């Protein structure tokens with residue numbers, strides 16, 4: 001049966017209920033939150049990769065320095081002005097790398113220095129820290 005003009009008008013005029021509107025707004029909010037989360041996560045991934053690339057470059061410069069001097073430099077600033085390192089001693093979050101010319105206790109001989117980025121939170125010893133040796137082991141897999 002065809003709805004009469006009168007019924008059709010009434011249906012159209014009813015519009016959305018408050019519950020339907022709340023539901024749509026809640027779903028849109030969730031979708032926007034997910035999109036924002038993904039954007040921020042993607043930006044952080046890029047910063048992690050950039051930081052790891054800088055650390056790789058610094059590692060190569062440290063090893064070249066070691067070949068020439070039979071020791072690692074006392075500070076990263078010794079290397080930074082040299083043509084061996086294009087970048088700086090700052091990670092992607094503009095925080096200085098932690099560097100020590102000695103390896104971690106018990107580390108293999110070729111890991112003769114320590115180079116760590118504090119990660120996005122800028123705090124040492126948290127989960128987002130990037131240790132050059134751990135990053136290299138992960139990318140080698």
Ligand SMILES: [Ca+2]
Pocket residue numbers: 117118119120121122123124125126127128129
């Ligand atoms: Ca950290």
